[in-house]
Amino acid sequence: MKSIYKIAVAFLLLLVSCKEKESNNNKDKPTVVTKGESEFDKIKLTELDGTPIELHQYEGKTIFINFWATWCGPCIQEMPSIQKAKTSLKDEDIVFLFASNEEVEAIEAFKKKQSYDFHYVRVENLEQLNIIALPTTYIFNPDKKLVFSEMGYRKWDNKNNIDLILNAAK
Numbered sequence: 001m002k003s004i005y006k007i008a009v010a011f012l013l014l015l016v017s018c019k020e021k022e023s024n025n026n027k028d029k030p031t032v033v034t035k036g037e038s039e040f041d042k043i044k045l046t047e048l049d050g051t052p053i054e055l056h057q058y059e060g061k062t063i064f065i066n067f068w069a070t071w072c073g074p075c076i077q078e079m080p081s082i083q084k085a086k087t088s089l090k091d092e093d094i095v096f097l098f099a100s101n102e103e104v105e106a107i108e109a110f111k112k113k114q115s116y117d118f119h120y121v122r123v124e125n126l127e128q129l130n131i132i133a134l135p136t137t138y139i140f141n142p143d144k145k146l147v148f149s150e151m152g153y154r155k156w157d158n159k160n161n162i163d164l165i166l167n168a169a170k
Contacts, residue, residue: 039129039138039140039146039149040055040140040144040145040146042125042128042129043055043065043099043123043125043129043138044123044124044125045097045099045121045122045123045124046121046122046124047121047122048104048107048108048120048121048122050104053097053121055140055144056144058095059142059144060093060142061093061094061095061142062092062093062094062095062139062140062141062142062165062168062169063094063095063097063138063139063140064094064095064096064097064137064138064139064165065097065098065099065137065138065139065140066078066082066096066097066098066099066135066136066137067099067100067123067126067129067131067134067135067136067137067138068098068099068100068134068135069100069101069102069134070100070102070106070107070109070110072134072135074134074135074152074153075134075135075153077153078135078153078154078155078156079114079116079118080157081154081155081156081157081158082096082118082156082157083116083117083118084156084157085156085157085161085162085165086117086118087117088157088162089162089165089166092166092169093142093169094165094169095119096118096119097119097121098118098119098120098121099121099122099123099126100120100121100122100123101122101123101124101126102122104122107120107122131151132151133151133152134151135151135152135153136149136150136151136152137149137150137154139164139165139168140168141168141169141170142169147168148164148168
């Protein structure tokens with residue numbers, strides 16, 4: 001019975017994380033978080049060499065954090081659209097971080113096979129952040145406030161989603 005329950009939960013999470021979100025209209029409103037700075041301070045990231053990342057170093061910039069995994073199909077599927085969005089926003093003060101809780105070797109192997117211009121990092125406390133599905137994206141405004149949080153695939157390079165990122169930067 002426990003196995004059936006685990007399979008059902010896993011299937012439900014897969015369905016949630018695979019839903020594509022392309023626009024920001026009334027039918028598809030992103031979750032806007034109003035908890036303030038506490039979420040910013042909860043995130044524990046390190047560089048792939050183990051050096052701790054102090055998110056405060058990006059103060060005054062918009063921070064786009066995509067939580068992903070090498071085994072996550074929807075994560076990999078949305079990466080080309082994130083690369084295009086990142087490229088189109090290159091003149092903006094936006095930091096893109098790609099955080100996985102996998103072993104460094106797995107992240108490095110993935111990185112070598114891809115041609116993305118991403119800043120790959122390790123998240124040390126994924127479970128404490130209550131992230132239950134991948135991909136999950138957080139966007140912090142320049143004042144360190146979490147203004148966007150969403151689980152699931154999104155086509156980040158369409159106009160509405162580029163505007164969503166730009167609006168977070170204000």
